[in-house]
Amino acid sequence: MIAIGMWTSGEQSARSAAVELYDQLDFAIRNQREKWDASEVEEACSSCFWPIATYQAILLHVISSIIMKGDGLVNVHLKATIPATDLALLTSLVGSCRRLGMFFYPNILAKYSEADLPSFVWVGIEEVKRFSIALYKLCAKLSSSTTEDRSLITARELQFPLPSNDQLWNSVGKDEWDVNAKVEHMVSLKDDLQAKWISKSADILECLDL
Known part of the structure; x- marks a missing residue:
């Protein structure tokens, strides 16, 4: 995120x-690949640890690459181009999430117990959902x-x-959280909300190319 901000400032020194x-982050991510890449690890499963912070950082890193290297280039389908090396990184990220079962709501719920603080559960589940959607949206806009x-x-x-509840998610400080939390129903770990899954609207999303 810092690199993106520095780049978009437009100043040569900042760029x-x-x-x-x-380059430093790119080296670190690729050099420590065995610590986060679960895409080809046969024993990896939904009960394994989900390194969500690392995955968020990798997603931002790929976005940084597209912004810094792409120069706004798009193909005839109005999709941004991505270099093969970064595509491989993104493919490993997607494969890792898939292997760990991060796109399946019951697996997300299973990371928590009834003894956990409701607000902690809500934030954790929202974090995974919002990350997965950001990953999906990025992949949908890319071409290689x-x-x-x-x-x-x-x-x-x-x-x-x-x-x-975007307002609750974007709350700053306890007072704002308390106000926005009043209209939010906390997560039920026993309800998989299957009727509301995004996948149920897949035909519509694919038709709209979203």
């Missing part, structure tokens, strides 16, 4: 610093010579409900 920071314009994630895989 040079952004490139340097990007090796993907044949097929998205790395389909809407049918998003087996969880939409995020809820």
Whole structure:
């Protein structure tokens, strides 16, 4: 996120610093791949640890690459181009999430227990949902010579409900949280809300190319 902000400032010195920071992060992500890449780990499953913070950082890193390297280029389908090396990184990220079962709501619910603080559960579940949707939306907007314009994630895989209560999610401070939390029904760990899964609307989303 810092690199993106520095790059979009437009100042040459800031952009040079952004490139340097990007290169350092790129090296770290690729050098520690065995610590986060579960895409080809056979024993990886939904009960394994989900390194959500790392995955968020990788997603932002890929977005940084598109902004800094893409120069606004799009193909005839109005999709942004992505270099093969970054596509491989994104593919591993998607594969890791898929292998860990992060797109399946019952798996998300299973990360918590009735003894957990309701607000803690709500934030944790929202974090996974919002990350997965951001990942899906990015993949839908990308094109590469090796993907044949097929998205790395389909809407049918998003087996969880939409995020809820943006005001609560964006709350700053306890007072604002308390006000917005009054209209939010906390998560029931026994209700998978299957009727509200995004995948149920996959046909519509695919028709609209979303």
